[in-house]
Amino acid sequence: MPKYTEYYDEKMFNTIDSTSSECNIVTGQGSITYWKSLFRDIFMPRGYPQSVSADYLNYQIWDTIQAFASSMNSALATEAILRGAGVGDKTASAMVAAVAWLLKDGIGMITRILFAWLYSPYLDADCKYWRLIADCFNDLAFCLDLIAPIFPSLFMLIICLSSMVRAVVGVAGSATRTTVVNHQIRGWLINKHRLVFDRWTYSEK
DSSP states (O other), rough: OOOOEEOOOOOOEEEEEETTTHHHHHHHOHOOOOOOOOHHHHSSSTTTTTOOTTHHHHHHHHHHHHHHHHHHHHHHHHHHHHHHTTTOTTTTTHHHHHHHHHHHHHHHHHHHHHHHHHHHHTTTTTTHHHHHHHHHHHHHHHHHHHGGGOOOGGHHHHHHHHHHHHHHHHHHHHHHHEEEEEEEBHHHHHHHHHHHHHHHHHOOO
């Protein structure tokens, strides 16, 4: 009677008997078990739930909701900036809009470099604090983008300030996410994560 056994981190996860009716239930196209297994294979890490921490699913649920809300806010904020820059206005100057956009991005890049230089040693040490700061600053940046068209005389100043705030979000969010991922992975995923990081570090040299 042939069997297929799956191991992760030297622990047995699944044993499937190819001649039993249970195997047909797992692979049946119309079964609930099949669709659960397919959903887990697509959206969950390999070896879930043993390969991640106990708080992984709860964290990902709220993180997904936040990502969806941020995507909606980002679309509204982008529309507001484009409208404030003159898109759709026949009297607006394309050169002025281009200069405003370049200045906004340039200030954001400079802020990102300066913030990483000044605060990078503290991000990992106080992960929760900076993660919260990144979330609050992200909301602040969206609010600034949304109100920018309301004040045409201050439009340039507001979008540049928003770009500076969003630069802090990018650095703090990326750095703290690495700490969160390291906390959540378990077993063989730790070695895989370290191997990928080592390869990336080596390629940068």
